[in-house]
Amino acid sequence: MKFTAWRKDVTVELLKVDTIEEAMEKLTGCAAGAVSLDLEGSCRTGLPMETEEVSIFQLLGRVLAEDIISSEAVPGFNRSTVDGYAVCSSDTGGATESMPAFLRVIGEVEMGCDASRLTVGPGECVYVPTGGMVPAGADAMVMVEYCEAFGADQMAVYSSVSAGNNMVMAGDDMDCGQVVLRRGRKIRPADLGVLAAIGRTSALVYKPWKIVILSTGDEIIDPSKSPQPGQVRDVNTYGLYGLAVKYGFDVLGFQVVEDDAAVLEQRVAMAMKTADLVVISGGSSQGKKDATASIIGSLASSGVLTHGLAVKPGKPTILGFDEPSRTALIGLPGHPVAAMILFEKIAGGLWEFLTGQSFVEKRPSVEGLLTANVAASPGRKTWQLVKVDFDGKRDEDTGLPYVTPVWGKSGLIRTLSGADGYIEIDVNDEGASRGQQVRVWML
Amino acid sequence: MKFTAWRKDVTVELLKVDTIEEAMEKLTGCAAGAVSLDLEGSCRTGLPMETEEVSIFQLLGRVLAEDIISSEAVPGFNRSTVDGYAVCSSDTGGATESMPAFLRVIGEVEMGCDASRLTVGPGECVYVPTGGMVPAGADAMVMVEYCEAFGADQMAVYSSVSAGNNMVMAGDDMDCGQVVLRRGRKIRPADLGVLAAIGRTSALVYKPWKIVILSTGDEIIDPSKSPQPGQVRDVNTYGLYGLAVKYGFDVLGFQVVEDDAAVLEQRVAMAMKTADLVVISGGSSQGKKDATASIIGSLASSGVLTHGLAVKPGKPTILGFDEPSRTALIGLPGHPVAAMILFEKIAGGLWEFLTGQSFVEKRPSVEGLLTANVAASPGRKTWQLVKVDFDGKRDEDTGLPYVTPVWGKSGLIRTLSGADGYIEIDVNDEGASRGQQVRVWML
Numbered sequence: 001m002k003f004t005a006w007r008k009d010v011t012v013e014l015l016k017v018d019t020i021e022e023a024m025e026k027l028t029g030c031a032a033g034a035v036s037l038d039l040e041g042s043c044r045t046g047l048p049m050e051t052e053e054v055s056i057f058q059l060l061g062r063v064l065a066e067d068i069i070s071s072e073a074v075p076g077f078n079r080s081t082v083d084g085y086a087v088c089s090s091d092t093g094g095a096t097e098s099m100p101a102f103l104r105v106i107g108e109v110e111m112g113c114d115a116s117r118l119t120v121g122p123g124e125c126v127y128v129p130t131g132g133m134v135p136a137g138a139d140a141m142v143m144v145e146y147c148e149a150f151g152a153d154q155m156a157v158y159s160s161v162s163a164g165n166n167m168v169m170a171g172d173d174m175d176c177g178q179v180v181l182r183r184g185r186k187i188r189p190a191d192l193g194v195l196a197a198i199g200r201t202s203a204l205v206y207k208p209w210k211i212v213i214l215s216t217g218d219e220i221i222d223p224s225k226s227p228q229p230g231q232v233r234d235v236n237t238y239g240l241y242g243l244a245v246k247y248g249f250d251v252l253g254f255q256v257v258e259d260d261a262a263v264l265e266q267r268v269a270m271a272m273k274t275a276d277l278v279v280i281s282g283g284s285s286q287g288k289k290d291a292t293a294s295i296i297g298s299l300a301s302s303g304v305l306t307h308g309l310a311v312k313p314g315k316p317t318i319l320g321f322d323e324p325s326r327t328a329l330i331g332l333p334g335h336p337v338a339a340m341i342l343f344e345k346i347a348g349g350l351w352e353f354l355t356g357q358s359f360v361e362k363r364p365s366v367e368g369l370l371t372a373n374v375a376a377s378p379g380r381k382t383w384q385l386v387k388v389d390f391d392g393k394r395d396e397d398t399g400l401p402y403v404t405p406v407w408g409k410s411g412l413i414r415t416l417s418g419a420d421g422y423i424e425i426d427v428n429d430e431g432a433s434r435g436q437q438v439r440v441w442m443l
Numbered sequence: 444m445k446f447t448a449w450r451k452d453v454t455v456e457l458l459k460v461d462t463i464e465e466a467m468e469k470l471t472g473c474a475a476g477a478v479s480l481d482l483e484g485s486c487r488t489g490l491p492m493e494t495e496e497v498s499i500f501q502l503l504g505r506v507l508a509e510d511i512i513s514s515e516a517v518p519g520f521n522r523s524t525v526d527g528y529a530v531c532s533s534d535t536g537g538a539t540e541s542m543p544a545f546l547r548v549i550g551e552v553e554m555g556c557d558a559s560r561l562t563v564g565p566g567e568c569v570y571v572p573t574g575g576m577v578p579a580g581a582d583a584m585v586m587v588e589y590c591e592a593f594g595a596d597q598m599a600v601y602s603s604v605s606a607g608n609n610m611v612m613a614g615d616d617m618d619c620g621q622v623v624l625r626r627g628r629k630i631r632p633a634d635l636g637v638l639a640a641i642g643r644t645s646a647l648v649y650k651p652w653k654i655v656i657l658s659t660g661d662e663i664i665d666p667s668k669s670p671q672p673g674q675v676r677d678v679n680t681y682g683l684y685g686l687a688v689k690y691g692f693d694v695l696g697f698q699v700v701e702d703d704a705a706v707l708e709q710r711v712a713m714a715m716k717t718a719d720l721v722v723i724s725g726g727s728s729q730g731k732k733d734a735t736a737s738i739i740g741s742l743a744s745s746g747v748l749t750h751g752l753a754v755k756p757g758k759p760t761i762l763g764f765d766e767p768s769r770t771a772l773i774g775l776p777g778h779p780v781a782a783m784i785l786f787e788k789i790a791g792g793l794w795e796f797l798t799g800q801s802f803v804e805k806r807p808s809v810e811g812l813l814t815a816n817v818a819a820s821p822g823r824k825t826w827q828l829v830k831v832d833f834d835g836k837r838d839e840d841t842g843l844p845y846v847t848p849v850w851g852k853s854g855l856i857r858t859l860s861g862a863d864g865y866i867e868i869d870v871n872d873e874g875a876s877r878g879q880q881v882r883v884w885m886l
Contacts, residue, residue, distance in 0.1 A: 056666070057684070060688050060689065074675075075675055077672045081852065110661070111662045111673075112660070112661035112662030112663070112674055113661075114671060114673045116672055129728040130728040131660070131662055131675070131728065131777065132673065168852050168855065173851075173855045173856055174857055180857060181860055188685070189682055189683075189686040189688075189886075190682050190685070190783055190859035190860060190886055191860055192682055192684060193682030193856060193859060194678075194856055194857065194860040195666075196676055196681040196682075197675075197856045198676075199666050199667065199676060200666070201666050218553070218554040218555035219554045223638075223639040223642050223643070223644050227519050228557060229519065229520050229558070230520060230552075230555050230556045230575065231555050232517075232522075232574070232640075233642060234639055235636040235637075235639050238499060238636045238638070241500070241635060242503050242631070242633065242634070243632040245632070246503065246632055285526050286587075287572070334573070334574065336633075340636070358833075364807035364809070366807070366808070366809060366810070367843060390801075391801060398810075398841070399880060399882075409524065409611050409615065412616045413517070413637055413640045414617055414637065416633035416634075416636060416637060417623055417624055417633060439842075442807065
């Protein structure tokens with residue numbers, strides 16, 4: 001890079017930027033909070049992690065705030081997995097198509113009915129439909145295809161079975177006391193079935209954080225208006241709104257604020273009274289960065305935790321945390337691509353960490369092979385937007401799809417809609433090469 | 444497999460099953476519908492694909508029913524990407540730190556203001572903040588870090604720039620008439636920013652299908668009740684409800700219906716009056732399969748399109764389409780794992796196809812390496828539930844995570860919550876081996 005840091009203040013600024021890991025460590029430390037004991041008892045000081053009991057019909061995508069434990073065995077009885085006859089397996093030993101075993105039919109079990117009135121003894125069998133209860137005494141099921149009726153109550157069995165064949169034992173699915181879903185689980189469709197199976201029609205989940213999104217800029221107009229020369233429509237508010245909704249946050253409000261530090265400070269202070277997260281998406285000019293930093297510095301009890309990140313794009317990111325109001329303050333760059341990636345990393349990352357989500361719950365990623373070299377910015381973690389060619393030809397050796405960088409000058413919005421995700425080049429890497437296998441984080 | 448098809452009806456049934464591809468081709472053919480011309484004009488006969496105009500705040504996750512075209516150039520003016528001075532690039536030729544070019548400052552552009560009152564001539568420059576409008580005459584921006592004021596209106600420029608440097612030209616981001624988002628796009632957070640940028644505060648999307656979910660079984664009780672011996676709680680309704688919500692469908696109702704073919708037929712007929720999809724999740728006993736098949740046979744104008752699929756799990760799947768009521772009828776197996784996978788493949792697959800979604804919009808998948816052999820069922824497409832060890836050690840050569848099959852007897856519910864996804868073994872493959880690279884479709 002040709003850049004020469006010949007002005008002293010520029011040098012100083014370059015030195016004090018954090019890596020994203022350092023910044024997240026500081027912010028997470030504050031946001032996780034401490035429990036301080038006072039005369040009234042304990043009180044937390046970090047971000048509020050409140051919980052609420054939510055009906056099964058509203059649980060999809062919510063994050064569990066409790067371990068879900070089965071309070072009973074599932075199924076509650078020995079259950080057949082086939083249409084057939086419940087038998088004592090020892091009676092079928094050696095039975096073949098040419099040499100069947102003959103058993104006496106002593107009854108029939110109906111679906112959903114208690115079979116405890118019946119007991120299968122040696123030489124006896126009972127008809128049980130798929131899913132029905134296997135009576136006491138029987139230890140296996142013979143499929144109906146291997147049985148043939150002879151006379152009024154005799155059954156020829158043409159196949160031998162071992163104990164446990166074609167049936168599920170009581171508690172085979174879930175034991176009493178077993179943890180079936182863990183805290184931090186983002187509820188998937190199948191989990192609703194699991195909850196229903198153990199009789200849970202609601203569960204304790206984390207309440208969404210309340211968020212206010214502020215965008216600054218005299219040049220920014222509402223999307224419904226026509227821009228005059230020098231004006232552009234508000235992009236960041238809408239992109240960040242979309243991300244906030246994706247994380248399930250409760251968007252209390254969003255507003256474009258004029259370039260006036262006093263007005264912006266007043267709006268931030270007002271938002272801090274009700275919001276858990278206040279996001280200020282500023283422009284990238286030095287004046288705007290200075291204003292955001294000084295507002296966060298004066299309003300957050302932590303002062304400015306991070307002033308600039310060693311990332312590209314996204315360097316002008318400013319973080320703070322206010323303990324009294326329990327609010328995280330996040331100053332994002334004006335660059336829409338940077339603002340969105342940093343929102344995912346910081347606000348999304350905080351949420352995933354504090355709700356205890358494991359890797360698999362998070363944003364999906366895919367592997368692919370790069371079709372072009374991507375240069376890294378020395379000393380910075382680099383995020384490069386890419387497109388994944390899922391529909392096209394795949395690499396013959398690995399079966400992986402090809403991944404193509406989406407180039408575009410800084411701040412172009414269409415790069416966002418043209419990309420499927422981004423790759424990450426670590427601060428110490430020199431770049432990624434054509435043909436290299438990369439992980440794409442999906443947008 | 445030891446199975447001997449010694450009963451004639453079993454042989455016949457084995458012969459008439461469809462592959463999933465054949466079944467989807469039949470169903471898609473009906474569901475896509477034909478336009479038939481009558482005296483009143485044209486009318487479609489397939490599934491209703493209605494559209495609605497939806498506000499930008501409600502668009503996330505909806506599927507576009509129109510191409511979104513920019514009706515203007517974005518940005519509407521030449522825009523600076525740095526804080527600095529707008530110049531004629533030819534004036535800076537050869538400028539270095541030791542031999543600056545000297546230019547006369549003729550003004551300053553404020554953010555959001557029309558700069559057309561200014562024109563930059565040779566030897567002149569104008570201050571423009573990041574995002575500001577570059578005045579006519581100037582063809583490049585010099586970053587403020589490379590400039591130093593000398594006297595009242597003189598500026599020393601210590602770096603040369605080429606035409607177009609540090610600025611975005613009018614229309615660079617989006618041209619007038621350019622398609623920025625295509626029909627079939629499932630709206631992502633960043634897309635809201637793209638829409639806002641071109642002044643679109645709403646978009647035309649597909650109306651969700653209306654769905655009714657019916658589960659049959661005398662043994663099935665409401666999750667809020669305690670099962671007696673022989674009874675189990677309703678799992679499928681809740682898992683399928685979750686999937687329906689995931690696809691954005693409008694769940695009109697769900698109900699457990701007793702094992703009585705006449706009652707079930709009446710419920711299906713009633714549901715067909717309002718629903719676009721009626722899903723009947725039956726048991727796996729022969730009697731229930733027969734009842735579902737005969738109901739679909741009598742109520743769907745297509746008759747039974749598919750009676751049994753060459754897949755495992757999920758063989759007892761029955762499909763039909765009724766043209767007069769424009770309803771797809773989907774009979775799913777009682778096995779919860781099979782019911783959910785088949786719902787995704789059939790109902791989800793229909794929705795994705797008819798709304799024109801491309802592969803990338805669909806369910807995410809990841810590559811990994813198998814830790815154990817998985818046997819395939821000859822003549823059937825096999826789906827095996829697996830867990831992906833995202834957090835653990837990865838393969839050294841490929842960097843891919845390890846993928847472990849989640850075993851469990853047929854119908855166990857916890858296999859669903861223990862799995863992250865499933866792998867697919869094609870009908871002609873003999874299985875998948877330990878160490879083999881596989882694609883995992885995430886649940």
